[in-house]
Amino acid sequence: MSEHIALTEADALELLAYLTASADISLFEPELYGPFRLIDAASHVAGYVLSHDPGDRRAFWEALKTEIDQKKVWLMWDRPGFRQFLAEMPGKVAGELARAGQAPAAEAA
Amino acid sequence: MTDDRPVFQTMKTWRAVRAFTEEAVWRDDLQHLLRAARWAPSAGNRRIHKFVVVDERELIEKIRDVAPGMLGHPTAIIVICTDKDKAIVEGVKLALDTTTWIDVGAAAQNIILAAHELGLGACPLTSFSRAGVRALLRMPGRLEPEYIVQLGHRVPETRVMRAGVSLRLPIEEISFWGAFPEET
16 A cells, blocks of 8 residues: 555645534434444545545545445435445455555454 | 426425536525525514525635535535524524524525525535534624525436335325324
């Protein structure tokens, strides 16, 4: 995995605003909105990475962001589908971690 | 057919729009939307709400940072606020009186339907940090932001949906007629 910058301080401040605002409104919003904010934050992270040219990993980040942005809104009309999407996403990210030689198991070995 | 009448068509064909082009919303149109908000009902005609219009791109983007529900990039927003000083003058007990929130919803719906009629996309937004929006707009303490209507020119969206998912509940599922049966 490359060592290039994925997040500037300005990006981090935007993300901080998003995360703190999400924490604030999660106090009173429906329970399922919490997972929605987290997966949407993942989309934000992917967006920041893409804006700083991830090189040969661009395809992964683009596919990740596209899938999240298409399926996160299922929360509004297809809750079983939304839950299934959330359940599947960590496996996809872990697969990329493994391919990048950064999976915890690989590090331990 | 009743559904063919203009107001029914407007209500029926409206959809929450979350993807907007970069084209600005004309200020004339924003003025029309403010008039539509003013035509909304107000409990006791107390008129305790104010409408803050923002059409500066950079400011909207900053508000977006504290508004997790703002999934797209609207080119204008209208923030519906409760004027707490006016509420005191009108004798409104804000902590107890739910009609004030109902009035917010009525004004918002008027704005949304009027926007659709003007060919604009609109989307309601309540998932935002009140403190964040207050700070960014330097709102006086008497104003409490309650609801944001996102506005802009729509980008045609292709929804990715699983097969068999229905967006509309049957009328029979959401409505009842007359008194409910006595419990036995």
